[in-house]
Amino acid sequence: MLKNTLLLAQFELKKMLFNPRGLIALVAFSLVWLLILLYPISGASSFLLNPDFRGLIEGIFGPQAVNKLFKWPVAEMAVYWIAALYIFPLFSIFVSADQFATDKSRGTFRFYTLRTGRDSLFFGRYLGHMALQSLLLVLTVIATIVLAVSRDATLLMPALFSGLIVTVNLIIVLLPYTALMALLSLYANSARQATIYAILVWALMSVSIAIINNYLPIISELKWILPGSQISLMINTQGLGSFIYAPVPLLQAIALLLLGKIYINRSAL
Template sequence: MLQTSEPSTLRNTLLITAFDVQKLFFQRRGVIAISCFSLVWLFLLIYPIHGAVELLNNPNFKDFIIGFAQMSQTEKLLNWQVPELTVYWVIALYLYPMFSIIITADQFASDKQRGTLRFLLLRSNRDSLFFGRFLAQMLIQTILIALSLLATIFLACYRDIDLLLPSLSSSGFIVIALIINLLPYTALMSLLSLHANSARQATLYAVLFWMLTSLGLAILNYFFPVTEFLQFIKPGVQLSDMLNTQGAGVLTYSMLPIIQAVAFLALGRVYMQRSAL
């Protein structure tokens, strides 16, 4: 029985993942979401990224930034070979987590409210549905990251074709780092979406989670400084440290988000198995 059930679980998980990804490209709602995402990044490419590149290419501006901030905080960031990727890295590092909370908020909430979640569970087990939806959201976000990064590389090559190889060599590390950073956000939304009755409610739960966690940990750390390590409960606590990295260095802080994602997924799985859906 074990030999037949395990492959079936894996197969169902992959089928659910593939189905959810297909919805992004073949259903009206998914096409609208991609269009909105594309317009946002088109605006970012034309204005913040393109405009900031001109400043980064100015030696006087670099000297000003280095003198204004601590050298250790800006040295690696300002020495990226492709300025477009420098600005992309800064924007994407903080913007994609917010995108992730919004676009992954409806993993289960709408299906639960409409009653279709029970219909799906009649044809698949709970593990397949839970992890299939999570993998689908991660794959969708990977596609979006790749598209935005390709557009940034195109912008850099349009300015200087010699930047193609440096762009490609740096972009691989950027994609991996951004995907790893989004793991805990997506896993947390998997958990919250199971409890919420709508995507909006799941998003509200996420905001409350960050507000209450930040406030509670700040108060706890004030009275008991030894509890400072509990800050690592919050997803994204490592983002400010990752800012001044480049190349393979962007993967230095990858272990924390992976651990956070595993913890949230474990909680989500327990909730999925024990709740009356």
């Protein structure tokens, strides 16, 4: 099973990298991040180094709300951290929406399941999509490190260390998003439908949790079942301390993958 899973993950990664639709998505992704790197990240780093800007931010949000943001050894990586925490999950929803939907609507899913186990197919597709996102994530982190070093060559080692922490953290953050899209794409008939389902899930769960927290605050911890619920708290973290919220997405991913495994084995695809 493990060998088949890895082979399917490798095949999925190559398919997304080299087919026309995948290439268009990668070009669009590259252009968006190029603009982010050239303007918000390279420009905003100078603001973080400005004491007057720090005083303004602390005056608006309070010194405890963003105090960790100004302790990053590399200003470019701090700005990248904020941008990536919100942009990569959105990208994950769109890029992972078609893990199974198209094959299901075309009837090719049945062809695949006759030649490999459903578990191998499910986890292989999941790992392939995670591999693609991890690759793109690493490339953007490297670009941010290059920006920082071009400003100050002495930042090389701090930038590499911060880049490693950010990369691992963001991969963990993306795990439940990709797992949720795997589950939704099993139910949907197209990538667009899976994306709509994801938006509905987030909207309904956010509203439901807010109502429950308002009337029954004793069970306010329900908010942790929603993927991304920890992101706003992760902004004000730095270094190894940013891993304090890692168990949240890990547990969410495990639960969603378990649901996906049950669904794919019990459904008539």
